[in-house]
Amino acid sequence: xxxxxxxxxxxxxxxxxxxxxxxxxxxxxxxxxxxxxxxxxxxxxxxxxxxxxxxxxxxxxxxxxxxxxxxxxxxxxxxxxxxxxxxxxxxxxxxxxxxxxxxxxxxxxxxxxxxxxxxxxxxxxxxxxxxxxxxxxxxxxxxxxxxxxxxxxxxxxxxxxxxxxxxxxxxxxxxxxxxxxxxxxxxxxxxxxxxxxxxxxxxxxxxxxxxxxxxxxxxxxxxxxxxxxxxxxxxxxxxxxxxxxxxxxxxxxxxxxxxxxxxxxxxxxxxxxxxxxxxxxxxxxxxxxxxxxxxxxxxxxxxxx
Numbered sequence: 663x664x665x666x667x668x669x670x671x672x673x674x675x676x677x678x679x680x681x682x683x684x685x686x687x688x689x690x691x692x693x694x695x696x697x698x699x700x701x702x703x704x705x706x707x708x709x710x711x712x713x714x715x716x717x718x719x720x721x722x723x724x725x726x727x728x729x730x731x732x733x734x735x736x737x738x739x740x741x742x743x744x745x746x747x748x749x750x751x752x753x754x755x756x757x758x759x760x761x762x763x764x765x766x767x768x769x770x771x772x773x774x775x776x777x778x779x780x781x782x783x784x785x786x787x788x789x790x791x792x793x794x795x796x797x798x799x800x801x802x803x804x805x806x807x808x809x810x811x812x813x814x815x816x817x818x819x820x821x822x823x824x825x826x827x828x829x830x831x832x833x834x835x836x837x838x839x840x841x842x843x844x845x846x847x848x849x850x851x852x853x854x855x856x857x858x859x860x861x862x863x864x865x866x867x868x869x870x871x872x873x874x875x876x877x878x879x880x881x882x883x884x885x886x887x888x889x890x891x892x893x894x895x896x897x898x899x900x901x902x903x904x905x906x907x908x909x910x911x912x913x914x915x916x917x918x919x920x921x922x923x924x925x926x927x928x929x930x931x932x933x934x935x936x937x938x939x940x941x942x943x944x945x946x947x948x949x950x951x952x953x954x955x956x957x958x959x960x961x962x963x964x965x966x967x
Contacts, residue, residue, distance in 0.1 A: 666705070666828055667692040668819045675717075683717040686710070688776070689819040695725065698780040702912050703788075703832045706778040708812075708819045713737070715770035720761050726778040727789050729835075730754040731808055733774055736767030741797045748772075751805035753839070755798045757781075757789050762797060775812045777835065792840060802842055811835045833909065851876040852886045859899060865926070869895055903927060904940050911949040918945050 668689040675684040688709030691698075698704040706726040713735075721728075732752050739746040739754065741762035748754050748767075756762065766772050779785050802808055815831045818824070841860060848856075854876045859867060872895060873883040887895050907925035910916070916924075922933035937945050 665822060666819075666825050668707075670820075677716065681714070683714045684719070685712045691780075695780070699782055701782075701829070702784055702909075703829055703836075704780040704782060704785065705815075705819070705828060705832060706780040707776075708778065708815055709776050710816070711772075711774050711776060713764075713766050713772045715766055717772075718763065718765035720763050721756070725781050727757040727781055727785060728755070729777040729779070730756075731775045731777075731805070731812055732772065733809070735769045735771035735773055737764055737772040737774075738767050739764050739797070739799070744797070746797075746799045748799055751802055753800040753802055753805075753808065755789070755793050755800065757786065757793065757796060775809070775816070777812060777815060777832075779832070788836065792836070792843065800839075800843065804842055807838055807842070808835070811838060829913065848890055849886060851878050851882070852890055855883065855886070855895070856898075859902065866928075867899065899926075900936060901940070904937055907933065907937065907945070908941065908948065911945055915949070921945070 668691055671688050671690055673684065673686045673688075674682060677683050686709055688707050690707045691705055693704070698706070730748075730753065732748050732750050732754070734750050736750070737748045737754075739748060739762060746754075779789070811831060811834050815828065815835070818828050818831060837860075841856065844856075855872055858872060858875050869880050869883060873880045876883065878886075884894060887893060887898055891898055893901070903926045907921055907927075910921045910924055918934070919930040922930040925933070927933035927936075934945060937948070941948055943951070
């Protein structure tokens with residue numbers, strides 16, 4: 663797997679008295695937009711930003727989708743008639759080409775990490791599923807988990823960046839966001855169960871073990887999954903493994919049997935049957951459709967593993 667190339671760009675603004683009101687450092691991806699279109703997920707840039715008292719700027723998203731994670735302080739955001747206030751631990755997501763205004767809040771300081779994903783059709787579709795609105799402010803229930811992943815991305819872009827490592831980190835970021843968005847309206851034992859299954863990856867977990875981890879009975883566990891997710895714990899685990907397999911099919915061209923094992927299936931035949939039932943097509947047809955959409959003629963080959 664090849665490495666990504668990033669260039670550091672620093673910006674510092676001062677007010678009329680010479681005081682620093684904005685200090686930003688961004689690592690910009692050197693890929694062209696054509697190269698970005700070849701990736702399922704593509705990092706446009708990553709950076710750190712500190713704004714101080716009376717700093718106001720109009721932001722234009724342009725060619726990227728921005729995820730702004732606030733570490734300290736606060737900021738006031740205005741988009742059309744909407745007014746929002748972001749605090750430490752909040753995430754501001756902007757995914758449109760129109761501008762919005764951001765300024766420091768009452769604390770007089772705002773410090774944030776920024777992950778910018780290239781505005782490609784695939785990434786736009788993924789982000790729209792998570793955030794239907796153009797501008798979304800999320801009060802994260804577990805901001806520390808998001809910060810940990812962003813810190814790992816920061817370490818990656820500032821050094822020798824392996825393309826696959828960065829891709830995995832961005833997938834983890836979106837998956838963690840998805841988990842936290844959905845967990846805000848779920849009972850705590852169910853949240854614990856989902857978190858435990860996510861942490862265990864493709865390991866085989868028995869219902870008894872899962873129920874004991876959550877401190878509830880097996881019957882209560884079954885009822886929680888059925889009432890809130892519409893399936894049993896076992897069906898949920900299969901769905902998660904199928905989603906992982908689908909992502910693996912889009913990421914590299916390994917053989918179907920190997921992908922089945924990587925996703926946690928012990929039987930490739932069972933995997934193929936469940937995949938076809940869930941997605942309406944075979945794993946091979948699914949992969950082909952991702953790289954060669956209907957009506958599009960392309961010489962592009964799936965990425966090598």
